[in-house]
Amino acid sequence: MINIEQISKKYKSAESYSVKDLDLFIAEKEIFGLLGPNGAGKTTLISMLCSLIKPTSGSFTINGLNYKNNKNQLKQLIGIVPQEYALYPTLTAFENLKYFGSMYGLKGKNLDDKINDKLDQLGLLKFAHKKIETFSGGMKRRINLIASLLHNPNVLFLDEPTVGVDVQSKNVIIDFLQNLNKEGATIIYTSHHLNEAELFCTKVAIIDQGQLIANGKPKELITLQEGAQNLEDVFLGLTGKGLRDSA
Amino acid sequence: MHKLWASTYKELLLLSRDIGGVAILFVMPLVLIITVTLIQDSTFKTISDTNIPILLVNNDKGEVSKTIENGLETSNAFEIISDKTEAEAKDLVYKGTYQLAIVIPENLSVDLERKVNQNVNAIIAKFGLDDTPEEDVIEIPKKEVRLYFDPATQQSFKSSVKNGIDKMVSKIETESIYKAFQKQITDDPSEVVFETENFITFKEVVAKNGEKELLPNSVQHNVPAWTLFAIFFIIVPLSINIVKEKSQGTFVRLRTNPVSYTTVLAGKTMVYLAVCIIQFILMLLVGIFVFPEIGLPTLDISGRLPLLLLVTVFTGLAAIGLGLLLGTIATTQEQSAPFGATLVVILAALGGVWVPVFIMPKIMQVLSNISPMNWGLNAYLDIFLRHTGVVEILPELGLLFLFFIGTTSIAIIYNEKKNAV
Numbered sequence: 217m218i219n220i221e222q223i224s225k226k227y228k229s230a231e232s233y234s235v236k237d238l239d240l241f242i243a244e245k246e247i248f249g250l251l252g253p254n255g256a257g258k259t260t261l262i263s264m265l266c267s268l269i270k271p272t273s274g275s276f277t278i279n280g281l282n283y284k285n286n287k288n289q290l291k292q293l294i295g296i297v298p299q300e301y302a303l304y305p306t307l308t309a310f311e312n313l314k315y316f317g318s319m320y321g322l323k324g325k326n327l328d329d330k331i332n333d334k335l336d337q338l339g340l341l342k343f344a345h346k347k348i349e350t351f352s353g354g355m356k357r358r359i360n361l362i363a364s365l366l367h368n369p370n371v372l373f374l375d376e377p378t379v380g381v382d383v384q385s386k387n388v389i390i391d392f393l394q395n396l397n398k399e400g401a402t403i404i405y406t407s408h409h410l411n412e413a414e415l416f417c418t419k420v421a422i423i424d425q426g427q428l429i430a431n432g433k434p435k436e437l438i439t440l441q442e443g444a445q446n447l448e449d450v451f452l453g454l455t456g457k458g459l460r461d462s463a
Numbered sequence: 464m465h466k467l468w469a470s471t472y473k474e475l476l477l478l479s480r481d482i483g484g485v486a487i488l489f490v491m492p493l494v495l496i497i498t499v500t501l502i503q504d505s506t507f508k509t510i511s512d513t514n515i516p517i518l519l520v521n522n523d524k525g526e527v528s529k530t531i532e533n534g535l536e537t538s539n540a541f542e543i544i545s546d547k548t549e550a551e552a553k554d555l556v557y558k559g560t561y562q563l564a565i566v567i568p569e570n571l572s573v574d575l576e577r578k579v580n581q582n583v584n585a586i587i588a589k590f591g592l593d594d595t596p597e598e599d600v601i602e603i604p605k606k607e608v609r610l611y612f613d614p615a616t617q618q619s620f621k622s623s624v625k626n627g628i629d630k631m632v633s634k635i636e637t638e639s640i641y642k643a644f645q646k647q648i649t650d651d652p653s654e655v656v657f658e659t660e661n662f663i664t665f666k667e668v669v670a671k672n673g674e675k676e677l678l679p680n681s682v683q684h685n686v687p688a689w690t691l692f693a694i695f696f697i698i699v700p701l702s703i704n705i706v707k708e709k710s711q712g713t714f715v716r717l718r719t720n721p722v723s724y725t726t727v728l729a730g731k732t733m734v735y736l737a738v739c740i741i742q743f744i745l746m747l748l749v750g751i752f753v754f755p756e757i758g759l760p761t762l763d764i765s766g767r768l769p770l771l772l773l774v775t776v777f778t779g780l781a782a783i784g785l786g787l788l789l790g791t792i793a794t795t796q797e798q799s800a801p802f803g804a805t806l807v808v809i810l811a812a813l814g815g816v817w818v819p820v821f822i823m824p825k826i827m828q829v830l831s832n833i834s835p836m837n838w839g840l841n842a843y844l845d846i847f848l849r850h851t852g853v854v855e856i857l858p859e860l861g862l863l864f865l866f867f868i869g870t871t872s873i874a875i876i877y878n879e880k881k882n883a884v
Contacts, residue, residue, distance in 0.1 A: 266719055267719070268715065268718060268719065268882075288721045291719060291720060291721040292721055294719070295719075296716070296719045298712055298715055298716060300711075300712035300715075301711075301712065302711065302712035302713050302715055302716035303711070303712075303713065304473070304477060304711070304713060305711070306476075306477060306480035306481065307473070307476055307477065307480070311473070311476060314469075315469055315470075315472075315473045316716065316720065318465060318466060318469035319466060319469065319717065319720035319721065319722040320720060320721060321465065321466070321721070323465055347480075363716065364716075
């Protein structure tokens with residue numbers, strides 16, 4: 217499904233690589249967790265896969281399609297939920313979703329029905345015509361999610377989709393994503409919530425300093441790591457307890 | 464097409480939700496145009512409504528000073544205050560209380576008469592027409608009318624006052640000479656020997672549109688100039704709009720969507736072009752209906768509306784192109800807003816909005832040719848004041864359109880290069 221080969225990224229101003237010679241295969245209908253400490257290269261990797269930034273070297277394909285030659289086909293195939301709320305604060309939830317849906321060529325009643333359906337699933341239908349600026353963090357996260365999947369993408373990238381939201385919102389988001397996965401979508405997500413990842417993901421990869429250091433099912437990784445009780449133990453065992461501050 | 468419509472509608476919604484921004488876009492240009500036209504109106508009037516108070520120190524108290532005083536009074540431009548000494552007048556003017564003091568020297572009338580008589584007698588004697596015994600020639604010192612100006616006074620005001628006084632003094636001298644000759648030639652003061660009226664006069668032949676004279680007034684000059692200024696100010700909100708999309712993250716989302724940057728910019732162009740046209744129409748309405756109510760001349764657009772709208776569309780496109788480019792390159796509002804505002808002021812200055820291009824230094828005249836505001840202003844003035852047709856303004860329209868295409872293309876190419884994957 218997603219085949220990443222020897223991908224690297226070094227930013228112009230950086231001294232070291234953010235992602236270095238990374239190989240990874242993500243199978244279809246997987247819920248794949250990209251885990252790692254701050255500055256590990258998770259967002260850079262996702263940004264490359266979403267074609268927001270150019271790899272310094274290496275390549276990748278999604279469903280066999282290469283970005284350079286199949287730009288628009290790939291854009292129709294994927295959805296991305298960015299870390300920030302990529303929404304217009306002064307527009308209503310419905311207006312935001314209608315606009316972003318239109319950018320995928322969706323229109324008319326079909327689009328309106330899809331918007332209403334997703335809003336209903338995520339418990340936001342009654343707020344459809346309220347401005348985004350009046351929404352709480354959890355509500356914005358949910359709208360952010362809907363805006364990325366109105367076109368029914370095969371692959372959904374989520375960059376920390378549950379950060380800064382309350383437990384209720386988090387559960388609604390996770391349930392929604394699991395349903396989406398059951399319907400056939402491949403989900404690739406980054407998170408710092410290791411317990412959430414352990415329960416939610418079918419497979420995880422831990423990356424540190426731009427390199428892949430572990431890859432497998434959560435339970436397998438826990439078994440392989442000596443003395444580990446959960447994914448957090450695995451994570452700390454592999455990446456250490458030292459702070460990863462950088463500027 | 465559907466994506467373009469959706470982008471346009473989204474921009475319209477964003478603009479309509481920012482009531483303060485909309486008010487600034489539409490109200491501020493109107494306030495600007497009314498204020499500037501009111502201020503500049505007096506410079507276009509032959510008889511000013513406002514008299515400038517000036518000090519006149521009359522140390523002569525004779526015919527000549529009376530003539531000068533009358534001349535100043537009848538000009539209707541000045542309110543004369545004549546109860547100060549020269550020292551007091553100088554002090555008050557240098558402090559900025561008054562803009563001008565005119566000091567007429569002692570015995571100006573008497574000495575002028577003596578000097579003229581002396582010269583006339585000498586000429587008469589040369590021709591052997593005078594039979595009176597020759598007198599000794601007494602040296603009469605030259606007289607000086609002193610002018611004191613407030614140091615903050617503008618050069619143009621100083622020049623016009625100096626020219627006016629010079630003209631008055633020359634006329635008085637000439638008339639004195641004629642009178643002296645008349646006295647020598649005839650004993651009858653009622654006999655007209657010399658025609659003292661100017662032989663050479665000048666007449667301004669005003670351009671006509673049919674039988675109607677094309678007399679410019681402050682409104683015909685100010686409306687196009689300041690409309691242009693307001694239209695170009697659109698680059699500030701437009702560039703902020705683009706920068707905001709980047710900081711909100713919506714631009715990143717759009718980059719992952721199957722929509723081109725050209726479509727996104729086209730949506731913005733449609734809405735902001737509509738704003739430019741509405742701004743222009745509001746200014747025309749103010750010129751036609753509000754100006755007469757506040758004592759300003761009515762804006763005359765008879766038969767010219769289609770051409771004016773055409774120029775507005777092309778001018779608006781040029782301004783939008785610049786805004787799109789600025790918004791694409793800038794990364795923060797702190798960059799785009801002050802830079803945009805300063806750029807508009809520079810382009811306005813270069814374009815001749817404040818000072819006519821023909822009085823600029825040579826280098827600035829050359830530079831003014833690259834200001835889109837200059838092209839727009841020329842096109843507006845051609846229509847408003849020279850009553851030209853569409854053919855005559857085609858070069859300006861072409862330049863404005865090329866400017867739009869150029870700036871927008873650079874914005875698109877810059878964005879593609881910056882975000883190339």
